Amino acid sequence: MQVAPAGVVIVGGGLAGSLLALALREQGATVTLIDPLPASDALSCSATAMSYGVLPGWPLASTPLARLAARASRQWHRLQQRHGDLGWRSQQLHLHGANAALSAVSRWLPFAQVDTAVLMARLPLVLAAAGVQSVSARVQSLASVPAGEGWELGFGDGGALRAECVVLAAGAACRTLWPALPERLRCSWAAVLELPAFPPALGRAAAWLPQRFARVALERRARTLEQVDWVVDSGLVPRGSGALLGQLSLIRPGGALEQPPLPAQSEEELRSGLASDPWGAAWARQPGRIRQAAVAFCSGGAPLVGPVPQAEGLWLFSGFSAGFAQVPVLAPLLAERLAAAPEPAARAERRLQQLGVWPVGG
Numbered sequence: 636m637q638v639a640p641a642g643v644v645i646v647g648g649g650l651a652g653s654l655l656a657l658a659l660r661e662q663g664a665t666v667t668l669i670d671p672l673p674a675s676d677a678l679s680c681s682a683t684a685m686s687y688g689v690l691p692g693w694p695l696a697s698t699p700l701a702r703l704a705a706r707a708s709r710q711w712h713r714l715q716q717r718h719g720d721l722g723w724r725s726q727q728l729h730l731h732g733a734n735a736a737l738s739a740v741s742r743w744l745p746f747a748q749v750d751t752a753v754l755m756a757r758l759p760l761v762l763a764a765a766g767v768q769s770v771s772a773r774v775q776s777l778a779s780v781p782a783g784e785g786w787e788l789g790f791g792d793g794g795a796l797r798a799e800c801v802v803l804a805a806g807a808a809c810r811t812l813w814p815a816l817p818e819r820l821r822c823s824w825a826a827v828l829e830l831p832a833f834p835p836a837l838g839r840a841a842a843w844l845p846q847r848f849a850r851v852a853l854e855r856r857a858r859t860l861e862q863v864d865w866v867v868d869s870g871l872v873p874r875g876s877g878a879l880l881g882q883l884s885l886i887r888p889g890g891a892l893e894q895p896p897l898p899a900q901s902e903e904e905l906r907s908g909l910a911s912d913p914w915g916a917a918w919a920r921q922p923g924r925i926r927q928a929a930v931a932f933c934s935g936g937a938p939l940v941g942p943v944p945q946a947e948g949l950w951l952f953s954g955f956s957a958g959f960a961q962v963p964v965l966a967p968l969l970a971e972r973l974a975a976a977p978e979p980a981a982r983a984e985r986r987l988q989q990l991g992v993w994p995v996g997g
């Protein structure tokens with residue numbers, strides 16, 4: 636049995652776990668980050684790796700969190716100044732399905748994208764340079780040690796680690812590790828087509844997005860679903876030297892993780908959905924590889940950030956529906972709450988309350 640150095644152990648090295656680890660290092664905390672995969676190989680199973688990574692520079696709702704998230708690009712800019720390239724850049728937006736006036740205006744809106752090919756390649760280097768201790772392993776069990784002595788994490792290879800403070804940032808796998816999480820944390824399966832190149836017919840690489848994402852409405856009605864439901868959004872964004880096309884979102888009743896859908900079936904549903912969309916039809920038969928991942932989301936909208944009720948020393952950082960906008964603004968606040976001196980930590984907690992993400996059981 637290994638004992639983690641005093642500090643914070645984070646389970647999950649996607650966007651949430653990685654940006655929280657960096658923010659904790661800025662607070663001077665000792666951080667251990669556990670994830671089964673080298674990040675650059677994670678394309679087939681992490682939501683972060685196959686995300687569009689887009690960041691609208693305006694609020695998508697009238698909540699305090701949405702207003703703060705609209706300024707996430709500043710935070711990405713700051714992270715890049717500190718750690719080097721993370722794939723963030725301003726990007727041109729083309730909206731389809733909007734009226735002509737809005738379509739014309741869209742390309743002048745403040746808009747950015749994190750290229751997840753760059754992010755996934757750079758994260759392991761950036762984390763190591765920042766002093767984060769990375770452990771390549773899958774956590775298979777999580778148990779509290781009697782007498783409030785922390786947590787024991789069991790690994791697939793039979794190894795174990797004991798830690799005082801554990802943050803679950805394992806996306807859709809959080810509930811598998813600790814079932815007593817709030818019901819509103821659910822999960823969907825997402826699929827995209829990975830194209831080898833950005834279609835030359837569209838000119839300069841840019842984000843081509845629908846005016847509204849059907850995924851958001853599907854997530855809102857997740858709690859009332861009585862049978863499996865799915866939607867297809869026809870977007871296209873550059874990624875590395877290629878592009879990501881379309882977005883299939885599938886939710887099962889109850890929102891449990893369960894088995895992934897068959898890739899061939901996901902591809903068929905994704906291509907059929909594109910074919911039935913006025914903009915997507917032209918791209919429905921583009922050659923590309925199907926990628927799918929389980930994605931955590933909260934049916935109520937706001938993510939879950941804070942201590943898990945009745946589980947001292949266990950924290951949750953998950954359920955983001957727009958993680959690229961929400962995680963970079965919330966990670967520094969959670970890091971302050973976890974690792975700063977009492978006064979700034981209390982200020983950070985009040986700010987998380989104002990943003991409607993704290994407490995987790997609320």
Ligand SMILES: Cc1cc2nc3c(=O)[nH]c(=O)nc-3n(C[C@H](O)[C@H](O)[C@H](O)COP(=O)(O)OP(=O)(O)OC[C@H]3O[C@@H](n4cnc5c(N)ncnc54)[C@H](O)[C@@H]3O)c2cc1C
Nearest residue numbers: 647649650651683686687688689774805806808957958959
């Ligand atoms: C197709 C698609 C497009 C999207 N587009 C956008 C967008 O344009 N803008 C936006 O803001 N958001 C977008 N999102 C949402 C965004 O990608 C997510 O909110 C974000 O990536 C979630 O990050 P995460 O770290 O919480 O989860 P994940 O990326 O799922 O990371 C979880 C990590 O936990 C690890 N893990 C799992 N189980 C264990 C275990 N037992 N032990 C240790 N580690 C474990 C996994 O390996 C993984 O690395 C999109 C999502 C999808 C699927």
